[in-house]
Amino acid sequence: xxxxxxxxxxxxxxxxxxxxxxxxxxxxxxxxxxxxxxxxxxxxxxxxxxxxxxxxxxxxxxxxxxxxxxxxxxxxxxxxxxxxxxxxxxxxxxxxxxxxxxxxxxxxxxxxxxxxxxxxxxxxxxxxxxxxxxxxxxxxxxxxxxxxxxxxxxxxxxxxxxxxxxxxxxxxxxxxxxxxxxxxxxxxxxxxxxxxxxxxxxxxxxxxxxxxxxxxxx
Numbered sequence: 220x221x222x223x224x225x226x227x228x229x230x231x232x233x234x235x236x237x238x239x240x241x242x243x244x245x246x247x248x249x250x251x252x253x254x255x256x257x258x259x260x261x262x263x264x265x266x267x268x269x270x271x272x273x274x275x276x277x278x279x280x281x282x283x284x285x286x287x288x289x290x291x292x293x294x295x296x297x298x299x300x301x302x303x304x305x306x307x308x309x310x311x312x313x314x315x316x317x318x319x320x321x322x323x324x325x326x327x328x329x330x331x332x333x334x335x336x337x338x339x340x341x342x343x344x345x346x347x348x349x350x351x352x353x354x355x356x357x358x359x360x361x362x363x364x365x366x367x368x369x370x371x372x373x374x375x376x377x378x379x380x381x382x383x384x385x386x387x388x389x390x391x392x393x394x395x396x397x398x399x400x401x402x403x404x405x406x407x408x409x410x411x412x413x414x415x416x417x418x419x420x421x422x423x424x425x426x427x428x429x430x431x432x433x434x435x436x437x
Contacts, residue, residue, distance in 0.1 A: 225363035226371055232359070233406060234277070234378075235351045236397045241270045242317075242347070246340035248433070253330040259436060264325040266433060267336070271314050271321075273382070273390065274347075278307045280377035284370070285362060292365050296357075303358055306350040313343035375409070392426020 245267050252259065286304045290297050320336040362371060382390050391410075395403045407415055414421060 225360075226366060226368045228359050228363045228371060229402075230375065230406065230409075232355055233398060233402050234394065235355065237394050238274055238277070238347060239351060240397055241393070242340045242344040245270060246337040246344070249324075249333050249337045249340070253333060255328065255333075257328070260325060260328045262432065262436060264321050267317065267321045267340070269386065269389075271317050271343075273378075273393075274310070275314055276381035277378055278310065279381075280374050282307060284373055284377060285358075285366075288370065289358070289361055289365055293361055296361055299357055300361070303350070303353050306353065310343070310347055310350055313339070313346050317343050388422045388425040389429045391422050392430065396426075396430070 245263070248263055249267075255263070282304070286300060289300045293300070317336070317339045320332070320339040324332040324336045379387070391406075395406055398406065407418065410418070
């Protein structure tokens with residue numbers, strides 16, 4: 220918690236990798252079939268809703284547990300911190316737009332409502348990429364010398380608590396898929412020992428089944 224001994228904050232950029240790719244992939248999957256079956260519509264709509272809920276809770280944790288501490292303890296950086304925190308409001312507007320477009324597609328699937336959903340995902344992705352760049356450049360290094368390790372790790376616990384238990388394996392599979400072996404090992408090292416031991420059953424199996432349906436389902 221000092222410039223000489225910063226805390227470990229590498230997990231933020233790791234988590235961001237999932238957000239950096241998720242919405243672009245979702246848009247491509249929606250566009251892949253302009254006339255999908257109702258089953259496919261329901262599956263993809265659930266996937267989109269799950270993906271934006273993860274981002275919503277991720278930002279909610281930062282708003283509650285990260286930004287107030289930075290503003291309190293690093294007042295000299297307050298203007299920049301407030302600017303990047305305000306970006307959450309802009310991202311939230313895009314999340315709301317995706318949610319509305321997804322609801323419209325689910326209710327009345329067509330080429331038009333599908334393209335509207337894909338476009339809203341593109342817009343979210345474009346705005347989000349810049350925000351994640353800003354946060355990784357300015358906020359994460361500041362947090363490394365401002366927060367304690369326990370305070371930092373509370374962000375991850377907050378995010379995990381918001382995920383339904385039956386989707387934890389899928390969420391962790393989504394998180395670790397794009398990672399290098401080193402980063403994947405790092406993230407798994409934070410899991411409880413019983414979960415690490417049973418990860419082939421409680422993470423890999425449900426994630427692989429979900430992934431196959433996501434990318435190859437009809």
